[in-house]
Amino acid sequence: MKTVKENILILGIESSCDETSASISKGNKILANIIANQTVHAKYGGVVPELASRAHQKHIIPVVQQALNEAKVDKNDLDAVAFTRGPGLLGSLLVGISFAKTFAQALNLPIIEVNHMHAHAISACIQENEKSKVPSFPFLCLTVSGGHTQILKVSSHTELQILGQTTDDAAGEAFDKVAKLMGLPYPGGPEIDKLAKQGNEVAFTFPHPNVGEYDYSFSGFKTSFLNFIRKEKQKNPAFIEENKADLCASVQHNIIQILLKKLVMAIDDTEITQIAIAGGVSANSGLRKAMQELAAEKNLDLFIPALEYCTDNAAMIAITGFYKYLDDDFSQLDVTPMARYPVVQ
Ligand code: KG4
Ligand code: ZN
Numbered sequence: 001m002k003t004v005k006e007n008i009l010i011l012g013i014e015s016s017c018d019e020t021s022a023s024i025s026k027g028n029k030i031l032a033n034i035i036a037n038q039t040v041h042a043k044y045g046g047v048v049p050e051l052a053s054r055a056h057q058k059h060i061i062p063v064v065q066q067a068l069n070e071a072k073v074d075k076n077d078l079d080a081v082a083f084t085r086g087p088g089l090l091g092s093l094l095v096g097i098s099f100a101k102t103f104a105q106a107l108n109l110p111i112i113e114v115n116h117m118h119a120h121a122i123s124a125c126i127q128e129n130e131k132s133k134v135p136s137f138p139f140l141c142l143t144v145s146g147g148h149t150q151i152l153k154v155s156s157h158t159e160l161q162i163l164g165q166t167t168d169d170a171a172g173e174a175f176d177k178v179a180k181l182m183g184l185p186y187p188g189g190p191e192i193d194k195l196a197k198q199g200n201e202v203a204f205t206f207p208h209p210n211v212g213e214y215d216y217s218f219s220g221f222k223t224s225f226l227n228f229i230r231k232e233k234q235k236n237p238a239f240i241e242e243n244k245a246d247l248c249a250s251v252q253h254n255i256i257q258i259l260l261k262k263l264v265m266a267i268d269d270t271e272i273t274q275i276a277i278a279g280g281v282s283a284n285s286g287l288r289k290a291m292q293e294l295a296a297e298k299n300l301d302l303f304i305p306a307l308e309y310c311t312d313n314a315a316m317i318a319i320t321g322f323y324k325y326l327d328d329d330f331s332q333l334d335v336t337p338m339a340r341y342p343v344v345q
Contacts, residue, residue, distance in 0.1 A: 005326060009073055011064065011081045011103075012318025015096030016088025016116050017146070018047045019311070020059035024071035024078075025318035028127045028134075031071035033308055033315040034063045045186045046176070053091035060099050067314075078109055080330070082321020085113035086341030087147065093337035101333055112321040113331040117143060117343040118160060119316035121152050124276035124303040126319050135274040135303045142263050144287070145279030145312075146172035146187070149216050149259070151266050152343070154276075157323035162344055163266050164214025171255055172281045174218035178225050178251050182240050192248045193284050199249030201286075204228070206254045214262045221254065252286045260290060267298065276303040283310040 006027035014021040018041055023033040036059040041047045068075055083100035086093055104111045121141040125134045140163070141152045149166040169177070172189055179188020184195075206224050209217035229247075232239040240247065267275065277291055288304055295302035309315055324330075 008079045008322060008325060009077055010112075010318045010321045010325065011067070011078050012114075012314040012316075012321055013060075013064070013081065013083040013096045013100050014116070014312055014314040014317045015056045015060065015092050016084045016086065017092060017312060018052050018055070019313070020056045020063050021312065021314035022060075022064040022067040023314035023318040024067050024073050025315065025322050028125060028319060028322060030126055030128075030315045030318065031073065032067040033313055034067045034070065035308070035313055036063050042186055045180055047089070049089045049091055052089055053095055056092050056095035060095060064099070064103070075107060078107065080104075080110045080112055080321060080325050082112040082114050082317050082324070084116045084119070084317055085331075085335065086338035087116060088337075088339065090337055090339045093339070097335070097337050105333070110325075110330040111333070111335070112324045112329065113335050114317045114320045114324070115341055115343050117148055117150065119320040120145060120278040121154050121160060121276070121343075122157060122320045122323065123278050123305045123309040123313075123316040125157060126305065126309055126315060128306060133301075133303070135276055135301065137274075138272055139274035139276055139303070140263070140266055140270065140272050141276045141278055142259065142282075143279045144171040144259060144277065144281035146170060146176065146189075148279065149218070150343070151214050151263060153270065153272070157320070158327055158329070160344055163270075164216065164262055166216040166218060167211055169218040169222065171216070171218060171259060172279070174222055174255055175251075175281065177222050181226055181229060182244065182247060189281060189284065192252055193286065195245050195248035196252040196286060199245030199247070201249040201253035203243070203246035204250040206250070208254075208258055208261070214266050216258065216262060218255070218258070221258070225251065252284065256284075256287050256290050259287065260294060264294070267300070273298075273300050274303070275300045276305075278305060278310065280311045283307050
């Protein structure tokens, strides 16, 4: 085992949903982060689990090979293999875990299981270059993805506490479902983001949920949006087409307002000034702008990962694996994937 932690080389594997990704980290820096997107799902309007597993099988070896090549790392120099244990699609997770176990066993390397939501939060701790700043502890992380919406208090690289989370749909799911109702392609989040740039964000208003303390709910918004466009389409069948940009801007604005309201409450109550956002929805340009405005207003230190570390990626798995490695927190070979896997046990 290496004694200089800055030199520790980890191979990270991510395969929880529809991105096959491999990354090589050296200490808390990333040498390579290769992501193979699966385009096969677009025509079905959502991820088809069986097709996702097959695509992972096709992509996993070339993606790992490319990561090693780009990082200029020989596989024999690796120190450990970290992989996503869950949450995610069982068949997809199985491909990544099986690969990680086999590869590690062949090279006599330890394996490290990583919780995907833990990794999203730790993506803020990737040291992108010598000058880039990382959050100090404790920091609050708003993790907003296609499957989760959480406010986490991160006390160390390996200690997290859920302050609040969605009671039904995730924020990304709300973007995707509303986009589908408007006939936009999957995934809808980036499409809404693009169209919202030309629209008026207060053209239409939607109700805000009324759920406990720092929790979220997005299913009511989706229903109210559905009822609203049904009614408008009865009056004017071309309503969506004629108001697409305004609808997208208003939907995006509403989701951002809902997200920020609870985050601001958590910031005020905990008095924590180190704030990160993570997960696919943190790629949203409106949310990034709103977070920057909030940080300026409240004098917060804001950490927004680079776009490639916002959506699903193996860099966050490798980095989280690195910190677990420092804790000697290794997994046994009989470890199995977990479709449901709470970030705090
Ligand atoms: O973290 P992620 O890549 O996968 C999960 O773990 O779920 O998040 C995917 C989600 C999708 O719902 C997608 O629509 C959303 O992130 N997303 C966006 C944007 N880019 C991705 N939502 C809004 N605006 C974006 N620019
Ligand atoms: Zn994710």
